[in-house]
Amino acid sequence: MCGIAGIGLAQGTGVEVKTLSRMAAAIRHRGPDGYGFYADQRVGLAHVRLSIVDVAGGAQPLTNETGNVVVTFNGEVYNHLELRRQLEARGHVFKTRCDTEVLVHGYEEWGPQLLSRLNGQFAFAIYDAAAQTIFLARDRFGVRPLFYAVRDEALYFASEVKALFASGEVDATPDPVALDEVFTFWAPRAPRSGFAGVAALEPGTYAMWRDGSLRVHRYYELGFCDHDLEPADAIERLDALMRSGVELRMRADVPVGAYLSGGLDSSITATLAAAASPHQLRSFSITFDDPRFDESQFQRDVAAVVGSSHSVASMGATTIADSFPDVIWHTEIPIVRTAPAPMFHLARLTKACGIKVVLTGEGADELFLGYDLFKEVSVRRFCLRRPESSVRRKLFGRLYPYLDAPGATGGEFWQRYFLDAGDCADPVFSHLPRFALTSWIKGFYSPDFAASLDQTDVISELRDSLPERYHSWSPLNKAAYLEMTLLLASYLLSSQGDRMAMAHGVEGRFPFLDHRLFEFSAALPTSSRLRGLKEKEILRRWAKHILQGETVARRKQPYRAPDAASFFGRGTPSYVLDLLSEDSIRRSGLWSHKAVTGLVRRCASGRAATFRENQALVGILSTQLWMHRFVESAASNATLDPKHADVLLQDAAPSLP
């Protein structure tokens, strides 16, 4: 796992290594083990390396046999051994054992069709010097990030936006619509990033840069089939896919560890990883002082069964608040939950224990309908068919049993909240309650900011953007599609995933996000995934064979962290009060200072108990931090000395600094 950056110039005026070195320095945390550069008159590539495969020989940028195809690569190609054999059979000569090299030879052989052959998580750029093109690609589900900006016919791209700013050619200007999406969907929808004129390459797409223009193409579509019958061999196929998915992701020249939440999904990945590991597995968990969020007993139980050497990152009363500014520096976008912060600490612990690759359970809830949101969809539809039925409405009381608010989750108000949320005919019916809950933050917008969004309706834009095939899917498959495109790629794998892990040079690997497993699950009847109100039914049925009964039967416990209480519990850090002061609020211009003052008063007195107030506090505070770190501060000017680079390929480029 690594970080990449690069520049493409329409005119051959020469790319400066100095500029590339500033871009690389901005994302050095992604690749602390080495770095390298390529520069010629039209194109520059930079790479910071986290060495995992072919530790001695895998430095980048890396070229083909003749040096006219150059790659800078962030990620893993898990089936590189199989692809290498195919390419060698076609006459390609490899000079390393590294998975990176299949990209240059594969691109020579198959062009963009290479992508459909890759099983992996990746973001990379390939420069074809003969064709004078830059090929940018991102994996199917968006595990690895890639951002780009076009300025004056020049292309700038990087794993993180901060590297674009470090180029000196891209400004950090907030995109109001992207912020409005954060306060509706929890994250901007790609290609929007948080910044105007900076785009995120969408998962499952590639882009081709030629003669100063960039064209984006989709190579992978999320698709679902609404079959009625489960195939007779479904369990056998699931078993084979799960084992293959884990075994492929254990391929590394360094020890692979595992994150353990104590739930079903990470217990499965840790169990299979322990069986496939040549070493005793290292496992890592988050624990909370606050027992409402803590799952340490379950984690210890699973670690004992798996036989792993287990370590925990403990979240004390001030841990989240103390690290929150660093967390936002890495998310590069405001967030409405503090949940990424403990993941930041978990990665730090993992790295300190000498582990830089971990398997995690993300993706299972999307593939096998694990979230309460999917049950909510079923219950809402069931009740709306006979809204007068008080018996049916009682089912709402079975949703979200982990919420610590007696009296709030069973009564008529709770029922009305769901029943009034929207019409079954709405294409985004499944997510309307969440959108409404999150959108409450917009009540804090300043009049000017609200006016700037007067013509914006991000939910309508979402409806209009849905692919034609979406409308033929079942309600649960529609919900799964929205969950994968709105939340998984843009928030869970990004703010809570890649960014927190790579802040400390730790690579997450996701066996449930093997595209073969997704395609298998998407063709199952929804009743195999959510039977009645029993989530992940087929996964549990299969997991009985490899896990102990208690873990298999345990109801899903969502990963959560304390929100407002993190900042107003035991002492409030001065930065919180500074950033939420009237002066700071007026300076950012986004919020009504009177409203924020009211919210701070409620939080400080411990009365901000509702979800929406907690989300508002985290959303506003993280936006203020984001404005302060990215918009109001100058971009970093730090550089990586090219003289110490592992790779320095130059072709008539300007002289070194």
Added chain:
Amino acid sequence: MTSLRPSPAPPLVEPDIRARLRAFVEENFLYMRPDFVLRDEDRLLERGVIDSMGVVEMITFIEDEFGVKTADDEISEANLGTLAAIAAFVSNKRNSANA
């Protein structure tokens, strides 16, 4: 010698209850919407003034402020759906407790 006895507090009437409820709602649920016009008969949930978690806060307030306990089966739109409904509910509960 005449004994001095404190004069009894005037009984709470529905308009007083309503005024205190309004102040509570404005301070705790409408602080970010100073221009919001809330009528006594407006449905609090429908107009986005409180959510189901906010109802719990309201129930706690009613208990602390007026000494009125709310049973689970009394948590309904009929009793807690509008300022007017809550005031009538509190008033009735207090009256029946004093009867």
